[in-house]
Amino acid sequence: MFRCFFLNRKWFFWSIYGTTAVVAVNWFRVGIDVELNYWNGHFYDLIQEALVSPNAVKFVDFRNVIFDFFKITTMYVVISVVVDYFVRHWIFRWRCAMNEHYTKHWPLIRQIEGASQRIQEDTMRFAKLVEDLGISILRNFMTLATFIPLLWELSKHVKVIPFFGGVEHSMVIVAVVSSFGGIAFLMFIGRKLPAYEYNNQKVEAAFRKELVLGEDDESRATPKGLKELFDDVRHNYFSMYRAYLWFDSCSSAYSKYSELTVYIFMSPTILQAAITLGVLKQITSSYSKVESSLRFLIRRWSSCVELMSIYKRLRAFEMQIEIFSLEENSNLTLKGKKI
Numbered sequence: 001m002f003r004c005f006f007l008n009r010k011w012f013f014w015s016i017y018g019t020t021a022v023v024a025v026n027w028f029r030v031g032i033d034v035e036l037n038y039w040n041g042h043f044y045d046l047i048q049e050a051l052v053s054p055n056a057v058k059f060v061d062f063r064n065v066i067f068d069f070f071k072i073t074t075m076y077v078v079i080s081v082v083v084d085y086f087v088r089h090w091i092f093r094w095r096c097a098m099n100e101h102y103t104k105h106w107p108l109i110r111q112i113e114g115a116s117q118r119i120q121e122d123t124m125r126f127a128k129l130v131e132d133l134g135i136s137i138l139r140n141f142m143t144l145a146t147f148i149p150l151l152w153e154l155s156k157h158v159k160v161i162p163f164f165g166g167v168e169h170s171m172v173i174v175a176v177v178s179s180f181g182g183i184a185f186l187m188f189i190g191r192k193l194p195a196y197e198y199n200n201q202k203v204e205a206a207f208r209k210e211l212v213l214g215e216d217d218e219s220r221a222t223p224k225g226l227k228e229l230f231d232d233v234r235h236n237y238f239s240m241y242r243a244y245l246w247f248d249s250c251s252s253a254y255s256k257y258s259e260l261t262v263y264i265f266m267s268p269t270i271l272q273a274a275i276t277l278g279v280l281k282q283i284t285s286s287y288s289k290v291e292s293s294l295r296f297l298i299r300r301w302s303s304c305v306e307l308m309s310i311y312k313r314l315r316a317f318e319m320q321i322e323i324f325s326l327e328e329n330s331n332l333t334l335k336g337k338k339i
Contacts, residue, residue, distance in 0.1 A: 001126070001314055004101035005094045014093040022090060023138065025083045030142045032076045034150065037285050039069060045278030087135055095127040102317075108324040109317075114205040118317045122310050129307045133300060140293035147293075148172060151286040157275050158283070161265045171287055174265050179294030182254045186298050190247040190305070196240040197309035203232040244302075251298055262287045 006015045043065050050057040102109075102119045109115050155171040167173065207229040214221020262284055269275055275283075297304060 001098060001311070001318070005097040008097060011093060011097050014090055015097075018086075018090040018093070022083070022087055022135070025079065025086070026135070026139050027142055029076065029079050029083065030139065030146050032072060032079065033143065033289070034146055035072050036076070037147075037150065037282055037289075039065075039072060040285055041278040041282040043069070043278070044281045045276050048277040087131060091127045091131040094130070095123050098123045098126070102321070105321050105325065108328060109321055112317070112320055114209065114313075115317070117205060117208075118314060122314055122317075126307070126310050126314065129303060129310065133303045133307055136296065136300070140296045143289055143293045147286050147289040151175065151283070151290055154279070154283045154286055157279055158266055158269050159274070160268045162267060170265065171262070171283060172290070174261065175287055175290045175294065178258060178261055179291050182258065182295060183298055186247065186251055186254065186301065189250050190243070190301055192243055193240070193247065193301070193305045194308045194312075196236065196243055197305050198312050199236050200233075200240060201309060201313060203229070203236050207233055247301070251301070254298070255295075258291075262291075 005011050046057055046065060152169050152172050155169045158170050160166050161170045210221050210229055
C-alpha cells in the first residue's frame with residue numbers, strides 16, 4: 001500500500017512533492033482559520049459597543065469589518081477548492097500505484113479468494129477513505145497545533161472555574177481532559193467493531209464467490225450451501241448492529257451533553273462580566289476548534305473502523321503476494337539448477 005507509492009521512483013513527483021504540497025496548503029488554510037478567530041473577537045466587541053451606546057460605532061468602521069470578513073472568507077474558499085481538487089488527483093495516483101503493483105502479480109494471485117475484490121473494490125474504498133478521513137486527520141492535527149497555543153493565551157482571561165477554583169490555562173486543560181476522556185471511553189465501547197467489519201467482508205466474499213462459481217458449475221451454489229453461507233452473513237451483521245447500537249448511543253449522548261461544557265466552566269467569568277463579548281467568542285471558537293479536533297475520531301469512528309478493516313485485508317493480501325512470489329522464485333531457482 002505505502003511502499004508501491006512512496007518508495008517507487010515512478011511516483012516520486014506525486015508521493016513526495018504532492019504530499020508536501022498537501023501539507024503546506026492545508027497549513028495555510030488553518031492559518032486563515034486563525035485570522036477568522038481574531039476577526040470574531042474584533043467584530044463582536046464592535047457589536048457589544050454598538051448595542052451599549054447608540055452611535056458609538058461609525059458606519060465606516062462597521063463596513064470595514066464586514067469587508068475584512070469577505071476578504072478572509074474569499075481567500076479561504078479559493079484555497080479550499082484548489083486543495084480539494086489537488087488532493088483528489090494525489091489520492092488517485094496512489095490508487096494507480098497500488099493497482100499497478102497488484103495487477104503485476106495477477107498470474108500468481110488469481111486463485112486467491114477475493115483477489116479481484118482486493119484489487120478493484122478495496123483499493124477504490126481505500127483511496128476514498130484516505131481522501132476523506134486521512135486528509136481530515138491531517139487538518140485536525142494542524143488545527144490543534146495552531147489553536148492550542150491560541151486557547152492557551154486566551155485562557156488567561158478565565159481566572160476561576162467551577163469545582164477547581166483558580167487554574168492556569170484552564171480551558172486548554174478542560175478541552176483535553178473532556179475530549180480524551182470521551183475518546184478513551186468510546187474506543188473501549190467500540191473496540192470490537194473493526195473485527196466485525198473485517199469478518200463481514202470475509203463472509204460476504206465467501207457468499208459472492210459461491211454465487212459466481214455457481215454460474216458455471218451446477219454442483220456449486222446449491223440452495224443448502226447458499227443458505228449456510230448467508231446464515232454466516234446474517235449472524236455477523238446482527239452482531240455488528242448490536243455493537244453499533246451501544247456505541248452510537250454512547251457517542252450521541254456524549255456529543256450532546258458536552259456541548260455546554262465550555263460555558264459551564266466559564267460561568268464564573270461570564271457572570272462576573274469579566275470579559276467582553278468579543279473575547280468570549282474568541283475563547284468559545286478556539287475551544288470548539290480544539291475540542292472538535294480532539295474528538296474527531298469519535299465523530300468518524302465508523303469510517304476509522306472501515307479503513308482499518310480495509311488495511312487489514314490489503315495487508316493480508318500483500319503478504320500472500322509475497323509468499324507466492326517467493327515460491328515462484330524458489331521454483332525458478334530449482335529449475336535452473338536442474339538444467
